[in-house]
Amino acid sequence: xxxxxxxxxxxxxxxxSGCKGASGEEDSGAAAATGALTVSGTSLDFGLVTLHDxxxxxxxxxxxxxxxxxxxxxxxxxxKKRPHWSVVGGAPATLESGVGVELTILLTPLTVADPSTxxxxxxxxxxxxxxxxxxxxxxxxxxxxxxxxxLLDFGSVLLGASAELDIMLANxxxxxxxxxxxxxxxxxxxxxxxxxxPSGSTLAPGAQNGLITVKFAPTGAGAITERLIVSTNDxxxxxxxxxxxxxxxxx
Numbered sequence: 001x002x003x004x005x006x007x008x009x010x011x012x013x014x015x016x017s018g019c020k021g022a023s024g025e026e027d028s029g030a031a032a033a034t035g036a037l038t039v040s041g042t043s044l045d046f047g048l049v050t051l052h053d054x055x056x057x058x059x060x061x062x063x064x065x066x067x068x069x070x071x072x073x074x075x076x077x078x079x080k081k082r083p084h085w086s087v088v089g090g091a092p093a094t095l096e097s098g099v100g101v102e103l104t105i106l107l108t109p110l111t112v113a114d115p116s117t118x119x120x121x122x123x124x125x126x127x128x129x130x131x132x133x134x135x136x137x138x139x140x141x142x143x144x145x146x147x148x149x150x151l152l153d154f155g156s157v158l159l160g161a162s163a164e165l166d167i168m169l170a171n172x173x174x175x176x177x178x179x180x181x182x183x184x185x186x187x188x189x190x191x192x193x194x195x196x197x198p199s200g201s202t203l204a205p206g207a208q209n210g211l212i213t214v215k216f217a218p219t220g221a222g223a224i225t226e227r228l229i230v231s232t233n234d235x236x237x238x239x240x241x242x243x244x245x246x247x248x249x250x251x
């Protein structure tokens with residue numbers, strides 16, 4: 001496989017001028033003139049790609065030979081990786097001398113497994129009938145916080161007594177969830193506190209064992225409302241608010 005000079009890769013199906021035979025004139029011996037496949041690179045690195053997001057790169061190839069070049073197929077080397085990749089352009093065709101094609105290669109990873117593979121260009125180039133371009137990427141997952149309830153209602157609690165309720169945290173995403181802080185929006189108002197605080201802990205993908213225990217100990221009669229704020233590395237919901245309700249009642 002030959003690597004293409006940058007100046008020869010602009011556009012799709014771009015004719016290059018000045019392709020002559022060995023004598024400097026148009027080669028009259030068509031049977032002796034063959035095509036030659038030149039590709040813009042031997043690898044494409046997509047870098048870090050988030051699960052289910054789409055990343056795009058372009059690749060060019062052209063016929064740098066004196067005769068026509070037939071492209072039989074442009075395909076992925078590993079069929080198991082095919083669901084993650086798609087290629088736009090590069091259908092079977094015959095390219096005249098100096099004509100180029102631009103491909104658009106898209107990666108949409110469906111799992112966090114390594115999607116790396118090779119793109120294969122099959123042609124009748126006598127020196128390089130099979131050209132390979134490595135496609136590399138590293139898939140990163142996304143953590144996702146879920147709670148079993150966004151409202152805790154302690155009901156009526158006698159003054160001088162207390163009650164506790166639990167909130168269960170789960171990570172339904174595909175990467176580690178970091179529980180950064182758990183705290184009260186208004187400081188707990190003297191009635192709410194945390195008996196179990198998971199701040200600084202982590203939940204693996206699929207884990208459902210993150211426990212928060214909230215204690216309600218009213219110091220006066222009447223209803224009290226507070227919000228518990230859970231901060232995590234969930235990119236969609238970096239802060240989740242949970243409503244806390246309770247009322248103090250005289251003994």
